[in-house]
Amino acid sequence: MKKNKFAKLITVLIGIIWICAPVVTVSAETEHSLQVEATSYIVSSQWLPAGDEAGHAIGMQQREGEAVFSNGETAKYSTVSTFDSRRSKGGTAQGYSKFTFDDGSLIVFSWTAEIIRTQDGLPLNQGQGTIIKGTGRFEGIKGVSAFSGKQLKSVEDDTKLTSFQNATITYTLP
Numbered sequence: 551m552k553k554n555k556f557a558k559l560i561t562v563l564i565g566i567i568w569i570c571a572p573v574v575t576v577s578a579e580t581e582h583s584l585q586v587e588a589t590s591y592i593v594s595s596q597w598l599p600a601g602d603e604a605g606h607a608i609g610m611q612q613r614e615g616e617a618v619f620s621n622g623e624t625a626k627y628s629t630v631s632t633f634d635s636r637r638s639k640g641g642t643a644q645g646y647s648k649f650t651f652d653d654g655s656l657i658v659f660s661w662t663a664e665i666i667r668t669q670d671g672l673p674l675n676q677g678q679g680t681i682i683k684g685t686g687r688f689e690g691i692k693g694v695s696a697f698s699g700k701q702l703k704s705v706e707d708d709t710k711l712t713s714f715q716n717a718t719i720t721y722t723l724p
Contacts, residue, residue: 587617674698
């Protein structure tokens with residue numbers, strides 16, 4: 551009698567595994583990683599003094615540019631962001647960035663960053679992002695990014711404040 555119950559239990563377990571195994575195989579997503587280098591310039595910028603100390607400002611900014619991916623693809627790059635910045639100390643930023651590919655597909659990120667200043671006063675940033683949307687061939691994409699970047703020249707030498715960002719994007723597609 552015990553052997554009969556054991557055989558039934560084993561049969562049920564094998565049946566459950568057999569039914570679930572194809573689901574596990576079908577739903578497994580492969581994680582991918584891409585490097586991207588984006589260069590952008592200011593399209594619109596507004597800064598207001600915080601009023602507590604000289605050089606402390608709250609700002610909004612829009613940037614546009616180009617991105618080159620490690621798989622050879624290129625995309626238009628755009629970002630909108632807000633900043634809390636102290637001229638000599640650095641600050642924080644948050645925003646949304648979008649990569650628009652030639653076929654119309656896009657990937658949208660939300661992100662946050664810390665900003666520090668170099669000895670010559672140029673900002674360096676480091677942050678992380680989360681993919682919030684994909685369209686076209688990126689429909690259903692999920693993932694994160696880690697990035698760092700820098701402004702290339704002072705405002706006196708480059709009024710558009712050209713910036714360079716380097717990111718690693720880790721993602722899955724359904």
